Amino acid sequence: MDDAKRHAGEWSARYVQNGMVVGLGTGSTVFYAIQKIGELIKQGLTIRAVASSERSEKLAREMNIPIVPFTSIDSIDLYIDGADEADRQGHLIKGGGGAHTREKILAYNSKKFIVIVDSSKLVEHLGKFPLPVEILPFAAELTLKHLKALGCEPRLRRNGDQQYISENGNFTADCQFKTIEDPVHLDAAIRSIPGVVATGLFANTMVTIVIAGYADGTVKEIKPHE
Numbered sequence: 001m002d003d004a005k006r007h008a009g010e011w012s013a014r015y016v017q018n019g020m021v022v023g024l025g026t027g028s029t030v031f032y033a034i035q036k037i038g039e040l041i042k043q044g045l046t047i048r049a050v051a052s053s054e055r056s057e058k059l060a061r062e063m064n065i066p067i068v069p070f071t072s073i074d075s076i077d078l079y080i081d082g083a084d085e086a087d088r089q090g091h092l093i094k095g096g097g098g099a100h101t102r103e104k105i106l107a108y109n110s111k112k113f114i115v116i117v118d119s120s121k122l123v124e125h126l127g128k129f130p131l132p133v134e135i136l137p138f139a140a141e142l143t144l145k146h147l148k149a150l151g152c153e154p155r156l157r158r159n160g161d162q163q164y165i166s167e168n169g170n171f172t173a174d175c176q177f178k179t180i181e182d183p184v185h186l187d188a189a190i191r192s193i194p195g196v197v198a199t200g201l202f203a204n205t206m207v208t209i210v211i212a213g214y215a216d217g218t219v220k221e222i223k224p225h226e
């Protein structure tokens with residue numbers, strides 16, 4: 001699986017061009033993209049980057065990728081990130097690593113969004129992977145009750161014997177649906193619950209290309225909106 005992730009991650013770096021503001025996602029697949037971008041920087045590539053998590057920012061700095069503050073940019077030219085599931089229409093589940101709220105902000109502010117996955121993440125219908133929903137700790141039980149009413153089994157994520165706390169200081173509910181038939185409507189329904197910060201459903205037109213890597217070194221590019 002790691003080889004497949006590496007192929008997808010490294011392939012995505014070919015879309016990075018001189019002068020771009022590049023958004024760096026979070027996770028084990030983006031790790032390979034960040035490493036490859038770091039190599040290209042050694043060879044003379046000039047970019048500015050913003051990161052979706054403290055983990056990715058640290059890795060980028062180690063690779064001498066210039067991280068700039070959000071106050072110094074207006075938009076992102078290219079955002080590269082992984083996903084936990086992707087369907088053919090470019091709908092995604094993200095947030096297995098708990099970073100989806102910040103990732104969604106970056107994706108929303110990007111002109112192009114490249115998703116990198118190993119081929120096992122390509123699915124017909126989203127929903128096998130429990131949908132991460134970041135929620136406020138305040139009255140979390142009540143928010144969970146409303147999530148459950150939408151047809152899922154929500155579980156508060158744990159970090160060992162502690163509650164998992166996101167980089168934003170919130171809880172994450174992992175919501176197991178049987179299947180997600182209509183990601184756009186489900187995302188809207190979940191977001192309408194007070195107490196919900198952001199869902200890991202990336203629905204609709206955000207994605208430019210999904211790059212799926214295979215263990216044999218091949219990659220497949222899916223362009224959902226062409």
Ligand SMILES: O=C[C@H](O)[C@H](O)[C@H](O)COP(=O)(O)O
Nearest residue numbers: 027028029082095097098099
């Ligand atoms: O919160 C984490 C992100 O949404 C990741 O992009 C997602 O979980 C996929 O991660 P990985 O590439 O490690 O499978």
